Amino acid sequence: MVTFSEIARTEILKSLNSSQIPEGYALRVGLKGGACSATYLLGLDKAAENDELYEVEGVKVLIDKRHLMYLIGVRIDYAETESGMGFTIEKDITK
Numbered sequence: 001m002v003t004f005s006e007i008a009r010t011e012i013l014k015s016l017n018s019s020q021i022p023e024g025y026a027l028r029v030g031l032k033g034g035a036c037s038a039t040y041l042l043g044l045d046k047a048a049e050n051d052e053l054y055e056v057e058g059v060k061v062l063i064d065k066r067h068l069m070y071l072i073g074v075r076i077d078y079a080e081t082e083s084g085m086g087f088t089i090e091k092d093i094t095k
Helices: 006-016 065-071
Strands: 026-032 039-045 051-056 059-064 074-081 084-091
Touching (some): 006 026, 006 074, 039 084
16 A cells, blocks of 8 residues: 655654644545546544544554545655655556
């Protein structure tokens, strides 16, 4: 399903374990929009009614049941470039 690079996993766990994030939050991975114009969502959130909770590589991950099939093969990375730093999401289209 969803995988992480080691640096992305470290940064996500650092955020989730921050004293500023309330207990019970997890990483939400999802989609916004539809068809050809969908974009990936990544954020910290609490579980909602349609969510499935997974533990992936030590990270609690929330995924809306309606998005599951679209997130198979997604890899989350963290990059630092000249223009800044942040998470990137790529999909392995062979999966």
